[in-house]
Amino acid sequence: xxxxxxxxxxxxxxxxxxxxxxxxxxxxLRKDFDFLFLISSDENKxxxxxxxxxxxxxxxxxxxxxxxxxxxxxxxxxxFIPELISLILNLKKLNADIVQVNSTPHxxxxxxxxxLRIPTIWxxxxxxxxxxxxxxxxxxFFIFKPKIIVTSQIVKKYYLKNQKFSKKIRKIxxxxxxxxxxxxxxxxxxxxxxxxxxxxxxxxxxxKGIEIFLDIVKKSPKGFKFILCGGFTNTNQxxxxxxxxxxxxxxxxxxxxxxxxxxxKVISKCDIxxxxxxxxxxxxxxxxxxxxxxxxxxxxxGVIPExxxxxxxxxxxxxxxxxxxxxxxxxxxxxxxxKNKIIEDAYKVxxxxxxxxxxxxxxxxxxxxxxxx
Numbered sequence: 001x002x003x004x005x006x007x008x009x010x011x012x013x014x015x016x017x018x019x020x021x022x023x024x025x026x027x028x029l030r031k032d033f034d035f036l037f038l039i040s041s042d043e044n045k046x047x048x049x050x051x052x053x054x055x056x057x058x059x060x061x062x063x064x065x066x067x068x069x070x071x072x073x074x075x076x077x078x079x080f081i082p083e084l085i086s087l088i089l090n091l092k093k094l095n096a097d098i099v100q101v102n103s104t105p106h107x108x109x110x111x112x113x114x115x116l117r118i119p120t121i122w123x124x125x126x127x128x129x130x131x132x133x134x135x136x137x138x139x140x141f142f143i144f145k146p147k148i149i150v151t152s153q154i155v156k157k158y159y160l161k162n163q164k165f166s167k168k169i170r171k172i173x174x175x176x177x178x179x180x181x182x183x184x185x186x187x188x189x190x191x192x193x194x195x196x197x198x199x200x201x202x203x204x205x206x207x208k209g210i211e212i213f214l215d216i217v218k219k220s221p222k223g224f225k226f227i228l229c230g231g232f233t234n235t236n237q238x239x240x241x242x243x244x245x246x247x248x249x250x251x252x253x254x255x256x257x258x259x260x261x262x263x264x265k266v267i268s269k270c271d272i273x274x275x276x277x278x279x280x281x282x283x284x285x286x287x288x289x290x291x292x293x294x295x296x297x298x299x300x301x302g303v304i305p306e307x308x309x310x311x312x313x314x315x316x317x318x319x320x321x322x323x324x325x326x327x328x329x330x331x332x333x334x335x336x337x338x339k340n341k342i343i344e345d346a347y348k349v350x351x352x353x354x355x356x357x358x359x360x361x362x363x364x365x366x367x368x369x370x371x372x373x
Contacts, residue, residue, distance in 0.1 A: 007091070009038045021102075027054055028360035038059055039051075041062055061087065064083060098120070104124050127279050127302075149170045152173065176354040180264055194223055198272045203230040205233075205239070207278050210228075213274065214246055216322040220253065226255070230259065263288065272295055283302055295342050299317055
């Protein structure tokens with residue numbers, strides 16, 4: 001029996017959460033479906049390497065991502081119609097049973113599949129976008145009525161609070177790899193109270209709350225060692241230059257290690273994880289840290305308040321301010337019993353809700369439902 005074809009379209013092929021999610025799901029369900037990744041040929045080096053490593057089929061296409069960067073935005077608008085036509089022609093040849101559009105601003109992917117009347121899933125995982133993007137989303141959602149997957153309750157409220165179609169929305173969390181983020185692979189040492197290693201994993205963008213993180217570093221006492229892990233794009237060079245100058249002021253306390261390919265090893269060496277992010281659906285690195293049995297102190301962002309609402313699971317700060325993070329860091333250091341309880345309870349919640357097996361089963365059932373109907 002011929003497997004049904006599912007095409008994932010990515011207009012922005014810089015490797016991040018959406019791309020990671022797509023690969024995990026496709027790997028898990030490759031026996032059930034024929035997956036093909038249509039990815040932008042721009043800045044796709046890491047994404048392309050991951051697809052090749054996992055022997056997943058992909059095709060590079062000339063398509064410009066939506067960006068606030070002036071030159072990229074002009075190019076996006078200028079080539080919008082030609083690239084849309086090219087995408088339509090590509091999809092027509094490929095005979096997809098389902099098209100999955102993997103981010104909100106991927107409007108050309110949504111339009112192409114909707115024009116061809118291919119069953120289309122639009123995955124939403126942002127909760128802080130320019131107002132103009134949200135208006136375009138609402139217009140396209142109203143006209144074409146694609147199937148919607150949201151990756152957290154906050155995302156659903158952000159986009160669909162007043163939409164009469166919202167009852168049909170599926171909520172499927174982004175998956176985490178329990179096999180990869182396995183604490184048993186690493187030696188978990190006890191916290192050395194003379195040198196507390198505190199990690200944050202975040203790309204150098206304003207939405208990640210890097211400046212709040214720097215304020216925590218600035219106001220922290222002796223004996224705290226901070227590690228910041230995350231890359232940056234070519235379009236925010238001025239902000240990155242400002243941040244790297246700030247990093248130099250705290251070089252005795254802070255080690256910025258940039259992009260790292262193997263995150264579990266970095267997590268395994270820390271004592272406490274921080275998340276100062278202002279807006280996102282996950283944050284998945286925080287969930288992965290929980291799978292590694294590391295305590296998390298986080299802002300109220302994404303799934304964190306949804307699934308980890310009390311001190312039995314994690315420590316959520318009242319306000320995204322340095323003093324509240326530092327207060328909770330000191331609490332964890334001084335109360336070993338509380339720390340261990342937080343770790344164990346958070347681990348159970350993460351395993352139950354984010355395992356790739358659980359998430360892939362939900363995708364599989366949804367794909368089958370759409371194909372059948």
